Amino acid sequence: MAKTHEIKAQSRKDGGKGASRRLRHANFVPAVVYGAGQDPENIQIVHNTILLAAKHEWFFSSILDLNVDGKVQKVLVRDWQKHPFKQLMMHMDFLRVDENQAVRINVPLHFLNQEKSPAAKTSGVVVSHNLTEVEVICLPKHLPEFIELDLAELKEGDIIHLSQLTLPANVEIPALQLGEAHDIAVVTATVVKESAADVAEDAAAEAEAEAAKAAAAKSGGKPAAKPAADKK
Structure with a gap:
């Protein structure tokens, strides 16, 4: 049986951008719960509750027990908005779940x-x-x-x-x-195949080795003599 994970929240009446902004300044995350044939409900959650829960896989992939003012309902995280660069959750959407529906x-x-x-x-x-x-x-x-x-x-x-x-x-x-x-x-x-550059480098090294062998064979196994310096 799957584990249960409870998220505590409070209902709220105020809506709109201004109200949401005030909630964030008070360290709350504005959120909405909808679905299962019921009216949407505006809620608020302590920001640290969301921040800590969001560090776990289960928060985004499990059925959650959303406790709103003592009343528990089964929900899924359906959408969320994060601040572009701060450790700040801006908004959450939760979808109510019918336990008899897939x-x-x-x-x-x-x-x-x-x-x-x-x-x-x-x-x-x-x-x-x-x-x-x-x-x-x-x-x-x-x-x-x-x-x-x-x-x-x-x-x-x-x-x-x-x-x-x-x-x-x-x-x-x-x-x-x-x-x-x-x-x-x-x-x-x-x-992983070798890159064209690697293949060319290997071929060049092999050709150089073959040339050295051929030069050694011509000189009776001795290294090829270096050309004498021009006398002035």
Whole structure:
């Protein structure tokens, strides 16, 4: 069963940019809750509560218990606005969740044991994480906080697709219902080819070595004599 994460908030009546600005100056984050056939509700949350929660993956990918004045409702973070360069959350949008209706949400991928894999130990092989999260569909009670992908057996040239992910029970990836073209690569272990400059440098070094061998053969195995300096 998924963990529960509670966020405490307070209801507010004032709306508009001016009211939101005053809330931010008082260290609150203005927010709105909507959905599930109910009227939108304006709320405010202590800024540090949001700042600390936003440091965790679960805040953006889990069903949250939003406690507004003692009344708890199940919600998802649907949108947020951050200050361009300050550690400041400007606004939050929460979507109410019906526990009997499936939700679609992006869940983080956790990659395990990559450093132990043959691919990671092979020179010239680059392991690429083409996705860091995947969209799933399930009932709220089945929503995982993350999906693990064990890369311990990853070898040179391997490609891991969406269909190869091990999903929890009752969780699906909707993209796979659209056909094989949507079964995209999650992880690839690619051999990196030498650049044209590297190839040219290797060829020049090889040619120089061959020329030195040929010169040594002509001189009976001795290094070629240096030309005498011109006498004046």
